[in-house]
Amino acid sequence: MPWTSTNRIYAKPSSSGEGTTPVAPQKARAATTAAADSGGRFELSDHGYGKSSVKLLHVHRDGEFHSIREFEVSTELKLSSESAYIVGDNKEVVATDSQKNTVYVLAKKHGIKTPEEFGAVVVNHFLYTYRQVQEAKCHIIEYPWERLQAGGPHNHAFIFSPTATRWCEVSQTRHEAVLVKSGLRGLRVLKTTQSAFVDFVQDEYTTLSDAAERIFSTVVDAEWTYDSMRTADFDNAWLTVKDAILDKFAGPADTGIYSPSVQHTLYQAEKTVLEKVSEVTWIRMTMPNKHYLNIDVSKFPANVTKGDPRHYIYQPIDKPAGLIYAQLRRRPKSHL
């Protein structure tokens, strides 16, 4: 049966059935470890292995009308056995080459509706095909292709539009629900007015003046998780986050929206996401304050700089940048 988000993505696996045979008991693992390290001086405190950046293009041909999505998929497995590390026994190792093949095979078999749902297909496959897999993770980056507009939407041509990169990470531990985290990276924006920063601490360390008017530029990173008991419309959620960030940064086309600080603009965007997408449990955003400094032209002789008063010149500063972040979550419902 083909995978669909509605029938399986958040299905908590039952403790009986395919692939749920109990894993090697702790004692047996400890014995193997002890044999390889007779002094018992060390223990593996973490391990995992997988294939990184398996690139694939998914083309869906619906008659003349074709759709594409391009991805970079990374897989990671954590085995219940430590033998491959401790004693060099590969019996339980699902080769990273096989993990790569699995990504291609599952994409061919199920298609890719959204990266989040495909990630769930991948982690489910590893957990329920190999009983030695204790935990599976799948990280997916999507390349930002958009349908080309040629008077109207083109049937089969696309344009690379790197406004922001979409990614997700799907993970599942045996007998637990699928966890889905999604993200947006590198959304770079700038506005030339409607931004201020005033009334901050003034003391012997302060040289910055109040700015009632300044350039505001940032490169937004955001990540958020979904309530694991509910199925979300992942494409719609991602677009809603992107739109909320742009809306709270830019505001209406003619008047804009006032920003008293990066902090407040960031909070407004996060609040909008939690209001609009009920399946999102929390969202974390980072907004570096990419500084553009006023050039003090008063230092030059007036006759040198005199010209059209509509020209303003700023100095873009690469580093340092202010680093501003916040995570907003829903308060637990009160039982009163």
Ligand SMILES: O=c1[nH]c(=O)c2[nH]c(=O)[nH]c2[nH]1
């Ligand atoms: O929006 C801002 N928040 C700050 O905390 C800060 N600090 C600073 O130097 N400039 C700014 N701008």
